[in-house]
Amino acid sequence: MPNKRCGGLQKVEIATLLDKFIVCIAPVAQLDRAWDYGSQGCRFDSCRARHFNFYREKSMNHLYFLEEALKEAEKAFLFGEVPIGAIIVKDNEIISRAFNRKEFLQDPTAHAEILAIREAALKLNSWRLNDCVLYSTVEPCVMCCGAIIQARIKTVVYGVPDRKFGGVESLYSILEDKRNNHRPEVIRLNFPPAEELLKKFFKILRTSGEVPEPGLTGPTRNRVTP
Ligand SMILES: [Zn+2]
Numbered sequence: 001m002p003n004k005r006c007g008g009l010q011k012v013e014i015a016t017l018l019d020k021f022i023v024c025i026a027p028v029a030q031l032d033r034a035w036d037y038g039s040q041g042c043r044f045d046s047c048r049a050r051h052f053n054f055y056r057e058k059s060m061n062h063l064y065f066l067e068e069a070l071k072e073a074e075k076a077f078l079f080g081e082v083p084i085g086a087i088i089v090k091d092n093e094i095i096s097r098a099f100n101r102k103e104f105l106q107d108p109t110a111h112a113e114i115l116a117i118r119e120a121a122l123k124l125n126s127w128r129l130n131d132c133v134l135y136s137t138v139e140p141c142v143m144c145c146g147a148i149i150q151a152r153i154k155t156v157v158y159g160v161p162d163r164k165f166g167g168v169e170s171l172y173s174i175l176e177d178k179r180n181n182h183r184p185e186v187i188r189l190n191f192p193p194a195e196e197l198l199k200k201f202f203k204i205l206r207t208s209g210e211v212p213e214p215g216l217t218g219p220t221r222n223r224v225t226p
Pocket of ligand 1: 111112142
């Protein structure tokens with residue numbers, strides 16, 4: 001009987017799978033250098049420099065957590081799911097992490113954001129996630145935006161817009177709708193690695209019509225739907 005919350009796989013198995021996967025993101029050290037280059041290339045007065053450093057640190061923080069969400073998306077990729085990952089952070093600590101499990105669970109609501117919200121609520125023993133930040137590699141869909149509002153999540157950060165299903169900016173602007181009793185802060189960062197992973201996934205789908213089973217070996221499961 002598979003354990004649904006970890007997809008029936010033991011941690012060791014997941015770690016082994018991840019070892020085989022090449023992480024396609026710039027090391028944080030490189031990002032550090034890029035930012036430093038920016039600060040050294042301009043002459044700020046001390047006040048502006050302080051502000052710059054403040055926002056630089058904030059952005060670096062967001063990038064760090066988006067990279068953690070990307071690790072989840074990479075797991076989804078390995079399991080033949082559309083590679084989307086999400087994490088929830090409270091007081092600068094990751095309290096839940098999840099990736100899209102729609103195919104495996106055959107559950108249309110098993111989006112990464114929903115699973116991460118459920119896990120966080122379970123951990124905090126509360127459905128109110130007021131002080132939490134949700135990081136998703138991709139723009140949350142309409143359903144996930146609803147869950148974000150229901151959970152009272154404080155801030156939503158994501159890296160890639162979703163032109164087909166996005167509920168934050170692409171199709172709708174649900175999180176900004178003044179009729180809602182809760183409107184989270186929304187931050188969209190430019191995060192190419194998440195987009196690259198999606199492109200890679202759909203390229204495989206287009207060329208082979210199939211996505212490998214977990215572990216990239218054995219018979220295939222998901223087929224392209226027209
Ligand atoms: Zn969703």
